[in-house]
Amino acid sequence: MTRQHTNLQHKVHDSPEETKLLAETWYSPRGFPGWFTQVNQRMIGRRFIITGFIFFLLAGILGLLIRTQLAGPEQEFLGPELYNQFFTMHGTVMMFFFAIPVMEGFAIYVVPLMVGTRDMAFPRLNAFGYYIYLIGGIVLFGSLLIGMAPDAGWFNYVPLAGKEYSPDYGVDIWTTMITFIEVSALTAAVELIVTILRLRAPGMTLNRMPLFVWAALVMSFMIVFAMPAVIVSSTLLILDRLVDTQFFLVDSGGQPLLWQHLFWYFGHPEVYIILIPALGMISTIIITFTGRPIFGYTALVLSVVSIGLVSFGLWVHHMFTTGLPQLGMSFFTAASVTIAIPSGVQIFCWIASLWGAKIRFATPMLWVLGFFAIFVIGGLTGVMVASIPFDTQVHDTFFLVAHFHYVLIGGAVFPLIGALYYWWPKFTGRLMSEKAGKWSFWLAFIGFNVTFFPMHQMGLEGMPRRVYTYTAEMGWGDLNLLSTLGSFVLAAGFGVTLINAIWSLYRGQPAGANPWNAPTLEWATESPPPSYNFRHIPMVESRWPLWDWQRSGERSVVTGLSHWRREVVLTSVLDATPIGVQILPKPTIWPFTSAVAASSGFIGIIFHPIFFVMGFFLVFFTLVAWFWPRRPWKEDE
Numbered sequence: 001m002t003r004q005h006t007n008l009q010h011k012v013h014d015s016p017e018e019t020k021l022l023a024e025t026w027y028s029p030r031g032f033p034g035w036f037t038q039v040n041q042r043m044i045g046r047r048f049i050i051t052g053f054i055f056f057l058l059a060g061i062l063g064l065l066i067r068t069q070l071a072g073p074e075q076e077f078l079g080p081e082l083y084n085q086f087f088t089m090h091g092t093v094m095m096f097f098f099a100i101p102v103m104e105g106f107a108i109y110v111v112p113l114m115v116g117t118r119d120m121a122f123p124r125l126n127a128f129g130y131y132i133y134l135i136g137g138i139v140l141f142g143s144l145l146i147g148m149a150p151d152a153g154w155f156n157y158v159p160l161a162g163k164e165y166s167p168d169y170g171v172d173i174w175t176t177m178i179t180f181i182e183v184s185a186l187t188a189a190v191e192l193i194v195t196i197l198r199l200r201a202p203g204m205t206l207n208r209m210p211l212f213v214w215a216a217l218v219m220s221f222m223i224v225f226a227m228p229a230v231i232v233s234s235t236l237l238i239l240d241r242l243v244d245t246q247f248f249l250v251d252s253g254g255q256p257l258l259w260q261h262l263f264w265y266f267g268h269p270e271v272y273i274i275l276i277p278a279l280g281m282i283s284t285i286i287i288t289f290t291g292r293p294i295f296g297y298t299a300l301v302l303s304v305v306s307i308g309l310v311s312f313g314l315w316v317h318h319m320f321t322t323g324l325p326q327l328g329m330s331f332f333t334a335a336s337v338t339i340a341i342p343s344g345v346q347i348f349c350w351i352a353s354l355w356g357a358k359i360r361f362a363t364p365m366l367w368v369l370g371f372f373a374i375f376v377i378g379g380l381t382g383v384m385v386a387s388i389p390f391d392t393q394v395h396d397t398f399f400l401v402a403h404f405h406y407v408l409i410g411g412a413v414f415p416l417i418g419a420l421y422y423w424w425p426k427f428t429g430r431l432m433s434e435k436a437g438k439w440s441f442w443l444a445f446i447g448f449n450v451t452f453f454p455m456h457q458m459g460l461e462g463m464p465r466r467v468y469t470y471t472a473e474m475g476w477g478d479l480n481l482l483s484t485l486g487s488f489v490l491a492a493g494f495g496v497t498l499i500n501a502i503w504s505l506y507r508g509q510p511a512g513a514n515p516w517n518a519p520t521l522e523w524a525t526e527s528p529p530p531s532y533n534f535r536h537i538p539m540v541e542s543r544w545p546l547w548d549w550q551r552s553g554e555r556s557v558v559t560g561l562s563h564w565r566r567e568v569v570l571t572s573v574l575d576a577t578p579i580g581v582q583i584l585p586k587p588t589i590w591p592f593t594s595a596v597a598a599s600s601g602f603i604g605i606i607f608h609p610i611f612f613v614m615g616f617f618l619v620f621f622t623l624v625a626w627f628w629p630r631r632p633w634k635e636d637e
């Protein structure tokens with residue numbers, strides 16, 4: 001099936017008929033049918049991003065309601081039951097349904113463009129992953145509307161989450177919906193790994209890969225290794241609750257700590273699954289807005305890889321107060337402190353890159369600078385709580401809430417918003433307003449610190465997290481009021497970006513192909529890219545192809561790919577030398593039907609095990625249809 005396809009040419013002649021044919025071949029169905037049949041990578045990526053931000057909005061509103069409840073002592077605005085549901089939903093949705101999917105969404109949208117290909121390796125699997133995510137999120141949020149939301153916290157500890165203390169459906173919904181998000185994350189991870197390793201443009205050797213692509217690769221491998229642990233733990237809990245197994249029941253010899261080990265074996269890396277793509281975004285933005293190659297490319301790559309590896313050896317620092325053996329805990333303290341080294345390498349390489357550069361202070365760059373300030377504070381409190389005596393003191397207080405919001409919002413949300421401003425012109429063809437972007441940044445930056453900095457103090461004074469109110473004598477009222485006011489400023493900051501985004505769709509300045517003068521391939525095609533991404537697959541000769549082309553005034557491309565079927569160039573893993581072409585499938589309804597079939601089974605088992613059997617058969621039939629043998633290379637010949 002391999003064909004000759006790499007006639008290297010410097011001038012290519014594009015006939016309009018061929019371009020039209022290509023556009024038809026890669027056509028993505030629009031309108032209502034398109035909702036259920038699209039498979040093109042940019043469509044799926046866009047959906048992940050939009051859906052993820054909607055969940056961010058919803059979970060953010062819950063955060064504001066939590067803050068409103070805590071604004072003064074002895075308030076009954078929410079009451080204990082609702083408060084428990086709200087912080088559980090806030091944490092769960094933020095971590096599982098916003099942060100991971102949104103990062104995946106950016107990777108799904110941007111990575112194929114960055115590596116210069118026309119789609120991802122398994123377009124239908126991609127679509128399947130999205131539907132599973134969407135259905136899981138809707139059911140989870142639906143449970144809140146009918147008052148059955150989970151309420152055992154985002155880490156859902158047993159025995160609290162066991163049948164005895166949580167007899168309602170809430171925890172069942174939690175465990176099942178977590179399975180949804182795991183499946184979806186795994187599909188995206190597999191997808192990204194294969195795309196990055198096999199579909200890179202010819203010449204893009206591993207050490208010419210953009211740093212965001214490296215980050216997406218490490219993130220994906222981490223998902224593959226981390227997610228199964230929580231699949232195991234949530235499945236065991238489903239079994240305990242549904243068919244009376246005893247994995248976590250102390251009375252019958254079960255092990256509640258097993259839950260914590262499995263959960264945090266996933267849970268700690270999860271924080272880095274969110275952080276690492278953000279690191280990639282930061283490097284990308286720094287390169288573009290300093291206008292020169294980054295300092296320490298290899299050091300940055302190695303440190304991202306080692307953060308990924310080391311983060312699997314830290315999970316016990318979430319369990320310092322569970323009475324584990326001293327020696328083991330010391331190991332995990334050491335490992336937790338060690339992660340500061342590769343993180344420090346990142347920071348130093350970035351500082352060196354910024355040093356003496358002519359920095360353009362456009363909005364994406366501002367969010368990156370905001371990241372520096374906030375993330376460094378979060379990192380410092382992280383090293384503090386890695387010390388066992390200190391952790392024992394502040395465990396389960398608002399100090400922790402302050403710490404992880406500094407890391408999560410500073411480390412992930414700020415870079416994410418920066419990346420949104422950065423890639424927005426590529427996504428939509430229009431620039432967002434710089435002025436509004438700066439307002440948004442300053443409101444969010446100030447609001448963030450006013451909200452979360454006082455929480456350090458509250459925590460040191462002993463204010464526990466996850467408790468719906470406090471008495472006036474404790475004297476925590478003033479700081480809490482300040483924090484609540486701050487949270488509304490923070491929300492206003494994000495709100496300005498939302499309005500800016502919508503406004504720009506109609507009024508934004510047209511962007512052109514490369515408005516920021518960036519060096520990576522996603523900017524080598526129109527904004528927004530056509531259905532086939534690139535008219536010709538580019539050839540890459542360095543890490544900064546667009547800057548090369550500017551200097552030399554010419555570019556090399558691959559010609560000879562078919563116009564009438566979906567072909568992409570397959571390249572070798574290390575050197576990206578072309579080894580063949582791969583034919584990708586067309587839009588289809590089957591991923592959607594399979595997702596619905598799988599969901600019906602999963603949701604059904606909350607109520608009765610028989611639905612598992614039913615779901616199994618439904619999935620089987622839809623998969624048969626999905627994989628019905630076709631010979632795409634024969635079809636049109």
Ligand code: HEM
Pocket residue numbers: 060063064066067087088090091092094095099152153154155401405408409413451464465466467487490
């Ligand atoms: C929009 C701004 C936000 C506000 C005002 C906010 C506020 C809060 C507050 C007050 C709590 C503590 C509740 C308690 O322990 O009693 C909390 C918990 C939490 N937040 Fe946020 N938050 C925000 C954004 C985020 C983001 C972006 C993430 C993650 C990406 C996040 C993840 C969490 C998690 C995991 C918990 C722990 C939930 C639990 O204890 O089970 N938050 N948040």
Ligand SMILES: [Cu+2]
Pocket residue numbers: 267268271314315317318
């Ligand atoms: Cu951790």
